[in-house]
Amino acid sequence: MSKLNFAFYWAASCGGCEIAILDINEKILDVVAKADIVFWPVAMDVKYKDVEAMPDKKIDVCFFNGSIRNSENEQMAKLLRRKSKVLVAFGSCAHEGCIPGLANLHDRKEIFERVYHETPSTKNPNRDEPITPFEVREGTIHKPIFFNTVKTLDQTVDVDYYLPGCPPPVDLIVKALELITKGEVPPKGSVLAPEKSVCDECPRTKDQKKISKIFRVYEKEPEPETCLLEQGILCMGPATRAGCSAQCLQVDYPCTGCGGPCPNEPDQGAAMLSALASILGVDEEMEEGYDPEEMMSQIKDPVGTFYKYSLPHSIIKRKVMKK
Amino acid sequence: MAGFEPTIVGFLCNWCAYAGADLAGTSRIQYPPNIRIIRVMCSGRVDPIFILEALRNGADGVLVAGCHLPSDCHYLSGNFKAQKRIILLKKVLSQLGIEPERLRLEWISASEGDKFAAVVKDMVVKLRKLGPNPLGNGEISNE
Ligand code: SF4
Ligand code: SF4
Ligand code: SF4
Ligand code: FES
Numbered sequence: 001m002s003k004l005n006f007a008f009y010w011a012a013s014c015g016g017c018e019i020a021i022l023d024i025n026e027k028i029l030d031v032v033a034k035a036d037i038v039f040w041p042v043a044m045d046v047k048y049k050d051v052e053a054m055p056d057k058k059i060d061v062c063f064f065n066g067s068i069r070n071s072e073n074e075q076m077a078k079l080l081r082r083k084s085k086v087l088v089a090f091g092s093c094a095h096e097g098c099i100p101g102l103a104n105l106h107d108r109k110e111i112f113e114r115v116y117h118e119t120p121s122t123k124n125p126n127r128d129e130p131i132t133p134f135e136v137r138e139g140t141i142h143k144p145i146f147f148n149t150v151k152t153l154d155q156t157v158d159v160d161y162y163l164p165g166c167p168p169p170v171d172l173i174v175k176a177l178e179l180i181t182k183g184e185v186p187p188k189g190s191v192l193a194p195e196k197s198v199c200d201e202c203p204r205t206k207d208q209k210k211i212s213k214i215f216r217v218y219e220k221e222p223e224p225e226t227c228l229l230e231q232g233i234l235c236m237g238p239a240t241r242a243g244c245s246a247q248c249l250q251v252d253y254p255c256t257g258c259g260g261p262c263p264n265e266p267d268q269g270a271a272m273l274s275a276l277a278s279i280l281g282v283d284e285e286m287e288e289g290y291d292p293e294e295m296m297s298q299i300k301d302p303v304g305t306f307y308k309y310s311l312p313h314s315i316i317k318r319k320v321m322k323k
Numbered sequence: 324m325a326g327f328e329p330t331i332v333g334f335l336c337n338w339c340a341y342a343g344a345d346l347a348g349t350s351r352i353q354y355p356p357n358i359r360i361i362r363v364m365c366s367g368r369v370d371p372i373f374i375l376e377a378l379r380n381g382a383d384g385v386l387v388a389g390c391h392l393p394s395d396c397h398y399l400s401g402n403f404k405a406q407k408r409i410i411l412l413k414k415v416l417s418q419l420g421i422e423p424e425r426l427r428l429e430w431i432s433a434s435e436g437d438k439f440a441a442v443v444k445d446m447v448v449k450l451r452k453l454g455p456n457p458l459g460n461g462e463i464s465n466e
Contacts, residue, residue: 303418
């Protein structure tokens with residue numbers, strides 16, 4: 001059997017997904033035995049023009065991490081789509097926008113104002129900002145255009161599979177690579193992770209189904225055996241897809257939702273909001289003087305909590321800016 | 324906004340609010356035709372996703388109406404759940420630049436046809452002032 005051609009690319013990403021690929025350790029040798037890596041900017045010196053010169057569909061599988069923040073990300077998504085038989089949205093950024101997607105609470109103007117002018121470490125008396133195209137003595141420089149809105153990969157091009165997680169857990173990566181190299185691929189559009197929630201994989205016991213008080217993580221030393229949510233620590237486990245073996249919970253940290261929505265759930269944030277509202281204040285409801293506003297005001301930053309990884313992928317997708 | 328007529332999606336619980344709306348109809352109480360009613364079994368059945376989808380698809384306002392607190396809900400506490408969800412959802416909406424007043428929760432019993440009509444009238448007046456849903460119907464653009 002001839003070797004497969006693999007490509008790895010990073011768009012608007014933190015680099016963590018690249019590390020996750022390296023974290024498969026010696027398994028990478030199995031990959032290299034079955035596949036040639038034809039493009040991987042973080043590790044190999046291959047230029048964009050080399051990709052452009054490839055015949056269409058030359059790449060068998062492209063693993064694309066990072067969201068679509070600017071015109072370079074977009075161009076590369078389109079180019080790699082054309083050159084690849086299978087395109088995998090690798091990691092939360094490509095899948096649903098992730099942390100960079102929280103920038104959708106602002107637009108380019110606000111972000112530039114903050115980054116180029118307001119940050120305490122910035123001295124920029126001429127109020128310079130990136131300009132493109134830009135004329136210099138040697139010619140014209142075309143810099144990427146920064147978009148107002150962060151998009152997911154599948155809001156930009158057609159995507160075949162999704163590998164969730166920030167970054168995807170090594171187990172899921174290894175399984176996905178095995179499936180793909182064996183040619184045993186699931187139906188197009190599949191998320192390559194188990195059909196259950198983080199709670200289903202979580203070893204903690206749950207029985208209360210009601211809470212009265214919310215604690216931030218630093219406000220409480222969690223009891224080791226019981227569900228964090230039942231201890232009042234906001235945990236996105238009920239609304240998050242499994243696949244990570246509930247790894248945060250194993251080190252006493254709540255799930256913040258990086259695995260993305262549960263199967264068939266269109267909006268992870270809304271699902272968690274709904275679940276939380278069902279259990280918070282159940283005992284207090286029937287009491288004299290119950291104040292639902294006060295009860296719910298314990299959740300300080302609903303978008304940042306419920307949509308930490310999924311704002312661009314959510315139903316509303318971004319903040320509406322005042323005209 | 325001259326001539327702007329808001330569209331309201333109303334999720335009414337089968338046992339109280341829907342019966343109240345029905346009574347408004349059979350009693351011939353006049354109320355504006357701006358509301359599109361969806362009957363649900365309980366206000367607690369209104370998934371926040373329904374509300375977000377309604378707004379995403381261009382509804383200018385969303386009304387959720389159920390049985391009076393504390394003990395009229397036929398499923399005991401669906402109305403309490405709806406109330407908490409809507410409080411949180413309003414916060415989410417305002418963080419996303421959508422006026423939270425577009426979303427309204429009311430308790431309307433089967434005998435309160437007049438209240439149903441008054442709520443719809445009042446919503447229409449307020450939404451006319453607020454103008455069209457800022458999400459429009461459009462997709463997000465790249466720029
Ligand atoms: S998904 Fe997480 S690890 Fe991967 S690039 Fe995005 S922020 Fe980094
Ligand atoms: S809510 Fe969190 S702590 Fe509780 S069972 Fe689910 S994942 Fe585990
Ligand atoms: S527990 Fe939640 S936040 Fe932690 S890795 Fe798993 S999905 Fe991500
Ligand atoms: S049945 Fe009317 S609110 Fe539950």
